[in-house]
Amino acid sequence: MYLIGNGYLITHDPSLPFMKNGAVLIEGDAVRDVGDTGKLSKAYPKAQFIDAEGGVIMPGLINAHTHFYSAALRGYSVPGFHPGCFADVLLMRSWRLDRELDFRDTVNAAYASAMEAVKNGVTTVFDHHAGYGSVSGSLMGVAGAAGAVGLRACCCFETSCRLGYSDEKAAEEENENFIAFCEKQPSGMLKAMFGLHAPFTLTESSLKSCAARNAGRTGFHIHVSESGDDAFVSTHTFGQLPAELLKNCGILGGRTILAHCVHTTESELDTIAESGSFVVNNPQSNMSNAVGCADAKTMLSKGIKLCLGTDNFTPDMLESARAFITAQRDKTGDPSFGLNEAAKLLFENNRLLAEEYFGKGIGTIKPGAPADIIIMDYKPYTPMDESNYPAHVLMGMSGRNCVFTMAAGRILMRGRKLLTVDEAALAERIGKSTAALWERISAGEAMKIVPAFMYMMEEKMG
Ligand SMILES: [Zn+2]
Structure with missing residues (x-):
């Protein structure tokens, strides 16, 4: 069980779209509770706390x-x-x-x-x-x-x-x-x-x-x-x-x-x-x-x-x-x-x-929704509330602000480090393999317009 809190919470749930010091309780692969960080911390003392450090918690x-x-x-x-x-x-x-x-x-x-x-x-x-x-x-x-x-x-x-x-x-x-x-x-x-x-x-x-x-x-x-x-x-x-x-x-x-x-x-x-x-x-x-x-x-x-x-x-x-x-x-x-x-x-x-x-609930943070949650390292210098948070997300953030990614209750990335795979080993493998692929592409001929449309024309001509 995880409790992600201490941040601005954006839920995309119309009944509670935004909270200033919000928290999300995760149990298994789903969201179980949403509310104030202080209240949920008291209600679920055994949950492992993930600190958003004043950033933004939002759906993946x-x-x-x-x-x-x-x-x-x-x-x-x-x-x-x-x-x-x-x-x-x-x-x-x-x-x-x-x-x-x-x-x-x-x-x-x-x-x-x-x-x-x-x-x-x-x-x-x-x-x-x-x-x-x-x-x-x-x-x-x-x-x-x-x-x-x-x-x-x-x-x-x-x-x-x-x-x-x-x-x-x-x-x-x-x-x-x-x-x-x-x-x-x-x-x-x-x-x-x-x-x-x-x-x-x-x-x-x-x-x-x-x-x-x-x-x-x-x-x-x-x-x-x-x-x-x-x-x-x-x-x-x-x-x-x-x-x-x-x-x-x-x-x-x-x-x-x-x-x-x-x-x-x-x-x-x-x-x-x-x-x-x-x-x-x-x-x-x-x-x-x-x-x-x-x-x-x-x-x-x-x-x-x-x-x-x-x-x-x-x-x-x-x-x-x-x-x-x-x-x-x-x-x-x-x-x-x-x-x-x-x-x-x-x-x-x-x-x-x-x-x-x-399935239902994906893309939102509310009880019962799939636990797909991200934390963005974004601390606004100007007021952010229920009325203007889309402008902050769309004009102020980039994907690289993301410091934590969870899908179906599984932590995939934390502190910009992938936890599910060995990124460095994969990068080395991909680099070597792609160099060989590029050589094959360069050696191959560009496709001609005629083969691309031959089949179509054959069908048309019967
Ligand atoms: Zn496309």
């Missing part, structure tokens, strides 16, 4: 869209790489990496990303894995690393036709097998979705095949209109806009994640809103790929459940939230837009998504 953060595998590319520069558009980024960098990833690389990258997540106060991730160098069993590798570090993870494999029929079918099978595994071994820490890359590298028949294989057991996790490529290919090949195509193929729904939706029309947003699908905004990734800025204002006005992710551009959800605020203000020309909306995305909608998979 949730990342609604990330790619653990892409950590393998940090610091790597493709020789002679000067992308002219988003397709170049995919063909010359992302797809070159995922084609070379073997099982060991997948596990190593997942460890690197999971460790960084915990050190940035993230306790739940929705990961979207691609690794066509080793498809079968790869999700168990991602899940194994996330589990060893102690994260809650919802995993999937991005099915794509870009490498042809056999790889596409292998990806479908990997999703199906992993979903079956998660069904047979129910766990509060590990969940499955059915992964899809994006409409422009999938065909109508492959989308329908995935929907049939999934048979409503879980939601889909797919990129949609990150660039203009989805609308171009969907319209010219299938005669439908991406959201309509996905609706007609049975992909949309209340447990589905659509990442990005930067180039989505207003009528498509109506379709998405009607379906109840979640949309995930990844502001830094979008700006980095020069694909634009999603229309969050219209999405929210239509009641779309807009969430926040990182695309693994950063492990830091607070950095991503701050980028959302500034990008949206720049886009709308409205300096009053963004702050409350970022709080809604990160603290409310990401929680709703996590509840769909990990």
Whole structure:
């Protein structure tokens, strides 16, 4: 039994959202009591006290869209790489990496990303894995690393036709097998979705095949209109806009994640809103790929459940939230837009998504909720209370303020030191392995546009 106290307490529980000297009692994997530090210390004298030292105690953060595998590319520069558009980024960098990833690389990258997540106060991730160098069993590798570090993870494999029929079918099978595994071994820490890359590298028949294989057991996790490529290919090949195509193929729904939706029309947003699908905004990734800025204002006005992710551009959800605020203000020309909306995305909608998979109470601190709790080393110089704490969190903190991370009552990190894994040993192993991976990527050719779309055109031509 732990008592975490002596700090500002943010709960995201409307009945008691904020306390100045709050404390949380943890028993097993759940929160048992919440209240004043002095009162709870007297009531539970045998609990092991964890001192927040005047910092901020709050629920663990949730990342609604990330790619653990892409950590393998940090610091790597493709020789002679000067992308002219988003397709170049995919063909010359992302797809070159995922084609070379073997099982060991997948596990190593997942460890690197999971460790960084915990050190940035993230306790739940929705990961979207691609690794066509080793498809079968790869999700168990991602899940194994996330589990060893102690994260809650919802995993999937991005099915794509870009490498042809056999790889596409292998990806479908990997999703199906992993979903079956998660069904047979129910766990509060590990969940499955059915992964899809994006409409422009999938065909109508492959989308329908995935929907049939999934048979409503879980939601889909797919990129949609990150660039203009989805609308171009969907319209010219299938005669439908991406959201309509996905609706007609049975992909949309209340447990589905659509990442990005930067180039989505207003009528498509109506379709998405009607379906109840979640949309995930990844502001830094979008700006980095020069694909634009999603229309969050219209999405929210239509009641779309807009969430926040990182695309693994950063492990830091607070950095991503701050980028959302500034990008949206720049886009709308409205300096009053963004702050409350970022709080809604990160603290409310990401929680709703996590509840769909990990159960009620996640993302809050209240009796009975899962014990996913972080302490931020943040002592405000200006007043902080119930009315303005979101501004302090979103504008004053970064993930690196996190000094303590707990998930399901297990302490994962304390004093910036990971307790579940040997970070230094893993870093050495990952470094050596990644150097060999980079050599393979550099030696391999960039993917050509023709193979990427050959399969699709073959199907279209019959
Ligand atoms: Zn992504």
